[in-house]
Amino acid sequence: MTTSLPNDVLLLIGEHLNQQDRWNLLFVSKHFHDLFLPFFSHSVALHNWHGTLSFIRAISKRPSLARAVRQLDLDAWKSRSVSDDERAQIRDSVQLRDWLTAVSDSEDDRLQWRKDLQNGFGDPWIALVLPQLVQLKRLRLTYASNTPFLDRLMQRAVNPKTPIDGRPILGRLREVSLRHQEDLDRPKNQDDAELEDRSSPSSSSLILPFFQLPSVQTLRAESVIDPSSGTSGTSEDEENTEEQWAPGFSSIKEIDLRSSNGNHGMESLIASCADLRSFKYQHTDAHIVSHGYQPSAFYRSLTRSKNSLQTLWLDQHGDHYPFTAAGLNQTHDEWFGSLAGFVALRQVRIRLPNLLDIRYQNQPSTPLVDCLPPTLETLYIEGCEERNLSMLASQLQTVIKNRQAKVPQLHRVDIEGAFHDDPSDDSGHSESSPNECPESMIKDKILQAAEPLHVDCLNAGIELHLHDRMCSAPTEVSW
Template identity: 30%
Template sequence: MESLSVELLLLIAEHVQVDQRDYFRMLRVCRRWHAILSPKAYNRISLTHDQIQPLVRCIHNNPKLNIGAAIRDLDVWWAGGSDDECDVELVNDAASRACDTPADRKRLGQGLREGNPDAWFAILIQSLEAITSLTIQYFHSEYSLPMLGRVANLDPPFNTVPALQHLERVTVRTEDLKTAYETADFLQLFRLPAMRMLEANGLYEADDVDEIYPKPGPGTSGIKEIDLEGNGSKGMADYITSCANLEVFNYQHDNKAVWGELYLTFQPGAFYAALVTQKHSLRKLWLSDGGETDAEDCDDYDEEGNVHFNRFGSLTEFCQLQELSIPVRTLLEFGHGDTPRVSLPDILPESLEYLFLFDYLDEDFEVVSANLKRVVEQRTKRFPNLTKLYLQPSKLEKITLTHHWKFEIYASVQQAFAPLMEICNRSGIDFRLRKVAWAEDDDEDEDCL
C-alpha cells in the first residue's frame, strides 16, 4: 500500500467511501494516508452541538494539517445545552486571537469556559478559510452572529487572516415555532464577497435594530437567490435592495413575528417597492401569504385615518421575469371589493413563461377566468413565451376513505374552468388546476385538470 501513488490512493478512497466515518477510519491506517486523505475527510462536515469544541481542539492541536482550510461544506445543528469539558489553554488562546479588546475577550472566554456551543462555533468560524456552503440550525446565538459581523467588517484579526471569503450559500433553519430571528442578524452575509444564495426560515423584521456594523450599500451584494419564510413587514427591503442583480426571490409569509407578542400581516406593497430595484434581473418571483390575511388587514392608514390599499404594482418593466407565483387577489389588487383594480394583460411582463395564481376564491371565478382568457388571447403578440398557466383554488374537497382521507378539487371548479383549458390547449399553453400552491415539481402535486 505504501507504493500507491497519491492519485491512485485518492481514486480508491473515492470509490470505497460510503460515508464520512469511512474516511476517518482510513486516516488511522498510517501517517501517509492521514496526510493525503485529511483534506478529503474534512471536506464535508456535519456536526451536533457537542462536537463543535472537539473539532476546534483538533484544528488547534494540528496546525500543519490545516483542517479548517479543508472544510468546504459545514452543517451544524444544536438544541442548546453545553459541553462541560474545558481546555483552559485553548480557551485563553482562542479568546485572545478572536477579540481585540479586553472586554470582548473576557465575555467570549466566559462562554468558552462554560462550554457554550455557540461560543465555540464563533471560534470555529475563524478557521473556515475556504468554506463555500454553511447550514446552521439552532435556537439562540449571542456569540457567533456578532462574530459573523466582525468577519464581514474585516475587524482584526480578520483584516489579515480573512475567513468566510469564499462562502457562497447559507441555510438557516429553525424547527421551533416559537423561535424568531431578526433579519438584521444575517444582514452581514450580504457583505461577504462570494455570497450567492441565502435560505432561511423563522425571520422577522424588527422596528428597532441596534446597528453595530454598517448595512451593505444598495446594489453592492452579489447574492442572486433569496428564499425566506417568516414575517417581512417591511418587505425584506434591506436584503433585496442590497443585491446588485437578484435573480430569484421566494417568500412565504407567516403572520407570527414573535411568538405570543407580535403578529404582523402580509404587506405586498412593501415587497413591491423593494423588488422594483431588481426589475432588470429578477427571473423568478414566488410570493405566498401563509398568514391567510384578509384584504382589509393589508391596508395603510394616513394620519387622518383614511385607508389606502396596500397595492402590489405592475410587473411590465420586469424584463427578465419568467416565473411568477402569487395570490390572485394580491396581483389583481382586489382590496375590499370584488372588482380588481388592474387587468392581467396590463401588468404582466412579456418575458413571462410560467404563471401560477393561487388562493382563488369561488366568487372570483368570473374575474379570474376573464383575465386569464385575455392573457391567452394575447399570447402571440404580448406573451409569446408563456407555456404554463396554473391555478390553485383556496378550498378543496375532503374525501374520507377507508383508512385515510385526501383532498380533491371540487368537480364544479373543474367543470367551470374546462372551457379555459380548451382555449389554452389550442394556444399551446399547459393549463392545470393544482392542489398545492408551493409545489415546484409535478411529483409534489396530483393535478386534477
C-alpha cells in the same frame, strides 16, 4: 505503493469517487491516507458543544482538515448538559485556550467566552469554530435571539482591518441558511435579563453582515423583521451601518425569507443587491411587531431589480391575522402592481388578490394580460376563491389567446385554492377534518369551471394544474 501521478491529479480523481471508494483509498498507503482524509471533512455537521470540542481538537492536530471543510451544518444544534468534569476539560483545554487568545478582543472578553463555553451555550461554540474554516462555502445555522459572540464575529468579518490570524473571516462563503429558534439551548426557567425580549425575535442584526461579505450569493433565513421598518429592535450601531450602505454593493443574487414580516418591502436588503435574480418571501403576522402584508411596498423595493429578477415568490402560504400591531389589518389584499416592467422575470408565484386588483370589484382594474412580464415561463396563483375561479379562468384564456405577442415562453399555469369537496353524512355534516380529506377532493363544479381553460391550454401546449392544500397530502389535478 507508489504512483507517478501528481497529487493534484489524484485529488481530481477523488472528487469523482463515491464516499465508500474514497474510504477504501485511505487504506492503500500512508500517502493516500494523508491525501484523501480531508475529503471526509468537506461536509461537517455539529449538533452540540461536545461534538464541536472534538472537532476543534481534531483540526488543531491536523489543520489541513479545517482547510478542507466546504460545508458546515449547525441546523440541528441541541442543548447538551455539561458535567463538572467536562467543565474542567473545557477550562483546561490547550486548544481552546490558544484559539480564544487569537479570537477574543480582550481579557474580559476571553474570560466571558470561556465561561459561556463551559455552560454549553451554542453561540460561543459556533463563534469559536467559524473563523477556523477559511475555505467554508456553505453554512446552515440555527441561532437564538441572543448571540453576542456571533454578532461580534460577524462585525469583524465585514471589517477588513480585523482579521484573525491574518486571515479574513468567511471570505469564501457563498450560501447561508439561517433558522431562528427562540432561546436555543437556554434553560426555560433561567432568570436572565438577556431573555426579557423573548417574543420579539429579530434576525436582522445577524443577517445584515452577510450582505457585506464579498462572496455570498444565496441567503435563506427565517423570522426576519424588516430592517427598514425601524420596529425590529435594531441597535444604533446597526442603524448607522444601514445608513452607510450604498445601493448595489452586495453580491447576493438569491434571497429566500420564510415566516418573516416585510413592513417596508425589505427595502434595505433588496436595494443592497447589485444583481438580484431570485426573491422568495413568506409573510407572517405572528411576530409581535408585525404589520399587515403590504405588497405595494415590495413592488417599490423590487422595481430596483426589474432588469435582473428572474424568480419571484410572494407570500407563499403566508399567515394573515385580522389584527396586527398596527391595529385592524386592512392591507393584506392590496394589489402588488403590474409585473410587465420586469423584463427578465421567468417564474412567478403570487396570491390572486395580489396579482390582480380585485378587492372591491368582480373584474380587475388592469387585465391580467397587461400585468404579466414578457419573459414569463411559469405562473403559480395561490389563494383563488371559488367565486373568483371563473373570472380568473377568463383572464387566463385572454392571456393564452395573446400568448405569442405577450408571453411567448409561458408553458405552465398552476391555480391553488379551497377547491375540495368534504364528504358529508346523511344529515349534511362533514365527517372529516381538513387533514382527513378523501383521495378525490376537487369539486366537480370546479373542474367544470376550469374545463374551457384546460382546452385552451391543451391547444396552446401549456400545462394546467389545479391544487388544493387543505389536506395533509395536497390534491392536484393535472390534465
